[in-house]
Every structure is written in C-alpha cells, then in structure tokens.
Amino acid sequence: MQVNRNNSEKLWTKDYWLTFIYAMSTSIASNMLMTGLPLYAIHLGGDSSISGMLFGFFMFVAILFRPYFGKLSDEKSRRIVLIIGAVTTAFITLSYLVAFSISLLLILRSLHGIGFSATTNASGTIISDIVPKSRLAEGVGYFGLSSTIATAVGPALSIYLIQQFNYQILFIVAGLIGLLSIVCSLFINYEKRNPTFVGKATERKTKRKISELLFEKTAIPTGVVTAFVYVGMGASLTFIPIFALSLGIEDIGLYYTFYSFALLFTRIVGGKLADKYGSSYVIIPGLVIMTLSFVVLANAQSLGGFILSGVLYGLGLGSVEPALNAIMIKLCPPDRRGAGNSTFFTAKDIGGGVGAIALGFISLHAGFKAVFLYSALCIILAFLAYVFILRRQMRNVKRDEELKLQANIV
Template identity: 30%
Template structure:
C-alpha cells in the first residue's frame, strides 16, 4: 500500500485540526464568562444568564443543519472560509454594548457561525484521513476540541480575574482572525464520488439529516445529555462540597486522560471494531459519574474527572467515527452535521432540562441517576449498532475460517 495514502499527520490534517482548536477555544472561553457578563453588564436574571449561555448551542444546531444540507454544493473549503468570515463578524458584535436582547441575538448568530465552521472542519478532516486509520484519525482530530475544552475555560476564568470583558472579546476576535487566515492554507482534495443531481433536491429530511448516521447519533444524544450535567454544573456542585479549587483542574485532568488514551483507543477501534471501545467506555463513564456523586476530597473529584474523560471522551470520538464510516463519501458532510446536531442537542438542552430536576434531587443524586442512565445506554448502543457490528465481525471470522 502506498505510504502517502496511509499517512495521517499531513499538513492539511494539522491545519484543519488547528482551526477547530481555535474556534472551540473561543466557544469554551466565552461559555464560562458570558453568563457573568450578562449579569454584570445587563443585570440579567439567572434564567436569562442561562439562556445567554445556552442559545449559542441552539445557533450551532441551526448552523450545522443548514450547512450539512449545502456543504457539498457550496464546496467544503469555501464553506469553511464563509463560516470563518461569519464567525469573525459575529464575534465583533460582542464589542457592541446595547442590551440583553442584542446579546442574545449575538450569541445565536455566533452559534450559527460556529456550527458552520465545525461542520466544515469535521467533514474535511474525515475526508483527508486514510480509510484504514479513520477511527484513529478522527480521535486525534477530536483531541483539538478536547484540548480547547481544557484551555478555553482556564483562559476565560483567568482573564475575568485580570482584565475586563472587553479585552476578553478582543482576544476572542484575534483568535478568530488567526483561524480565518489559516483557512487559506488548507488544501481539500476533490471528491471521487460526486453528488447525484437529484439527490439533494426538494425539502426532504434526508437532505438535512443523514439516515445512516441517525442510530449512533441518538446514542450520542443520550450520553451527551448525561455529560452536560458535568459541563454546566460542576462548579456549582464543587462549591456545595467545598472543592472549588480542585474543580478548576477538573477539565484539565479530563483532557489529560483523553489525550493519553486516544492514541490507543483509535488504533484498537480500527483493528477490532467500535464495540471493543464503546462497551468499556460506557462502564468507565458511569463509574466516573457515580464517583463524582460521592466526591468529598480533591483526589476523588479529579479521579472522577479522569474516568469521565476516559469514558465520555472516547465515546465522543468513537461515535463520530462510526457515523462517518457508515456513510458514502459524498454524504460525509451530512453525516458529520448529523452527529454534531445530536451531540450539541444533548449538551445544549441537557442543562435546561436538568435544571428542573436538580431542585428535587440535588447534584449528588443527579450524578448517580445519570451514571445509571449512562450505563443503561450501552443497551441502546447494542440495539442500534453494537449487535450489527458483532454480526458483521462474526460473518467475517466465519469467512476467514472457511
């Protein structure tokens, strides 16, 4: 086999991962400070601050759904460029101080732009990764977001202590400009398979959602819903149990666990299939949630972060790889947007829905309940995908034996 066709760390792969890293850093940087900004500058209520935080995810859903439909007709690199320009323009809106309504519109538009860029980078990355290293490559690509998830909140919270909100928005704008400049360096190969003329005509659900990616995307929705409780409420929980200092390192430990495991999990998945990664990940994720529910020391809190990283972090990249592998090359953009639509829906709507449950259960019991849900979702995975992969693998083994 030609080595150039199996090479993973190409210039284009590194550049696309860098763009994804920069855009995701901006997302996480702003998501931890924007609620405080809304309260501080516009005297927003708690529910308004939550809406300002979460409406970005709704925008991202809209952006992904629209661009997944048109990315092939527009062109993947052109979509990335247009999305990056729109992302910068909407970042500029944060510098305009009007009222809470204007901030909500800004967050919605910024989310749409981020959805466009995220779908483009994910689609391009999936295209340029060699078929024999698809899971490994997507795992490495998604590490750009994992790193951003650790660095972004740290930068955001650090800047709130040492500068003002205006400087935070200017810093975000600068990162966006760097990301835009970087898009000019990406070379996206032409697709060998082109879109059929009548395939995307008309207003059909299959023009916005990839049906083959739906089963695994639904599994992603459930586990992302569980993880959203950690992403949104870990600081509140840590304050309640007097571990706020340790909580500042929670996502750093999460990211380190993902970074250390990702090189192995991707290769194992490519060699042995998704089931070999997914089933252990469900157990580890559930164990992390239960441990988090009983955390009373810094060590147990951070250990829970490591387990959740090993579990959910690897499930996230594995399910994305499954969605891409199940889909024809010319519908890879739709598959990518479908995956992220369901991921974002779980992460975005989860905190809002869980907000009604927390007053009844408290944080500790909530994490136990969601740990059980995470474990039970392994059954859902088996029914929607796992048993098909097991049957396909058994068939291959029989053929090889014969």
C-alpha cells in the same frame, strides 16, 4: 463536488494540520465562552437556569443550521462552510463586548450557534475525506486532540482572565484566538471540481426527498447514542464552575486540566485499539467509566473529588467519542459525509442543548447532585442504545458486505 482521496497511508498532511489548527482555535475560543458566559450571566444578575438557557439556545440554533451546512458541504464546497463558520464565530465572539443585558447576551449566544454549526460540521467532514480509511479511528482520535487541547486551555484561561482582569478582556482574547481559524480556512483547498460528478450529484438531488438531503439515515443510530452521551457534556461545561462556586471551591480550572490529560491519553490509544480490536472494545468500558464519573461528581465535596471525576470523565469520553465518530463515517456513503456529519453533530447539539436547559431547571429545584445523577442515567441510556440499536446496525452492514463479497466471488 468531488474531493481528492488520500491513497497513501500518511496521516499528518498539510490539510490535516491546517484543519487541526482551525478546529483547535475555534474550540479554545468556544470553551473559554462555555465556561465564562455562565459566570458572566450571574454577574449580570441571572441564575443557573439562565446559564442553561445560554448553552441550550446556542445548541438549538446550531441544530437548525446543521442540515443546511451539511447540504452545502456535500453539494458545493467544504471550504465555503469552513470560512463562513470562522468569520461568524470571530465576529460574534467580539460582539459580546457590548452585551450588557441578559436579553442581548441570549440573542448573541443564539446567533453564535450558526458559526459553531458551520465550523464543526465542515472540519469534521474534511477530516473524514483526507484520513486514510485503514487509519480512520486513529485519525479521528488524533483530530479530537484539537478539542482536548482546547478543553485543557480554554476553561482555565477563561477563569484566569476573569479573575485577573475582566469579562471584556476574556471576549477580546477569545475573539483574537478565533481569528486564527480564518487564516487556516483560507489555505485549506484540497477539493476538485468535476463537471461529470456535479452533474450526477444534481441528478441524485432531484430524486431525493428533502429529508434525505438534510439528514443521513445511516448516521441516526450513532446519533442516538451520541445524544445521550452529550447530555453529560452539557452538564459538565455549564454547571461545574457554578457547582464549585456554591461549595466555595477555588481553582476549579484544575478539573478541566486533569480531564484534558485523561482525554488526551485515551484519544491517543483508543483510536488504535478500536481499529485493531473493534469499537465495542473501547466504547463499552468508556461508557461505564463515564457513568462512574458523574456519580463521583454528584457526591464531590472537595477539589480532589472534582479532579477524580474529571479524570474518569476524560478517560471515558476519550474512548467513546472518536469510536462513535469513526462508526458513523464507516456506515455513511462517501458522497453523504456532509449530511452524515451534520446528523452526528446535530445529535451532540440536541443532547447538550436539551441537557443544559432541562438540567438548569433541575438544579434550581433539586440541586446540583440531582443534575449529575441524571447525567449518569443518560450515560446508562447511551449504553443501552449502543448495545441494542447501533451494534445491530453494524452487524447488519457487515453481513450485507459479506453477502456481496460472496456474490462477487461466485
């Protein structure tokens, strides 16, 4: 498979807009369920450990399918994966209407991971194809606004529908929003078939090991940092509504609203700063701010404390995530971006999934304060991994490029 390269500096093309709307609609539906399903599990008689398992099983199934979708995306078509993800996600979302037991809820949530795996892998890969290289961090950062808007809308809408109506209305609305992604996927068609390219790709395929077909080694250092960062994301999405409920705090949807506005701000300016000054300029301060956000959250006793934590978390994550994504794309060979995105998102899934399950059991035995302090520790580990692993890889790649340039000049 070969794709058209965007040789101009135009960013907001038709395919960029369609992919943006696709990602936004699937993310809104996903965030509605991330917030609503833990509460629904408690409604059915579960506890916070079940809430963690819902998130963890979802992520682990996504991990299992990411290599397959990355391979399919590179060797066949990004669009096929895009459509598979949209249809699967919409169908499973509507299927929650018949989930009247914890066991069935866990099964459906696990299957939902297949759709999540396909949608995020394909949309991220398409963006890496169509964004001009000189505006990579900026383009990735703007694309991240789709998830930012989803985080602002999804959790608050979920809580509103539960409070004003019921869980069945939540699942119907989320499913209808997900249907929009199917429409968008049918109109994204920028790929071109090239027999020569396909022949070469097939030849490379026979020479590669299975592991090389499923994962991209250049994306692993970025993935290590990302995995530690996303332990905190799993904690944030899964346990904050339950933590607030235990404290008798209402209107917790405001946490996600303020978090989203802060995330929006840093995504707009962070990508430009990373392109202009370098990744470390935004990643290191972002990790420090994220650590502080979890310390504040662990000690929060009022809605104001939650909101302050949300603002800090949004500022930090909005700086860190698009910069890490851009680093992965820069280090990854163009014909391996599907596998690269699979590796990158697998790292997110591992961090979020392991974090949700482990922290769910920690919440039962040590309380929610311990949950968020462990999350802060994971951000510190992400900082160490960035400084001592990822930056070394970036320096080595830059040195190799300079040596090749010198050799060509000579």
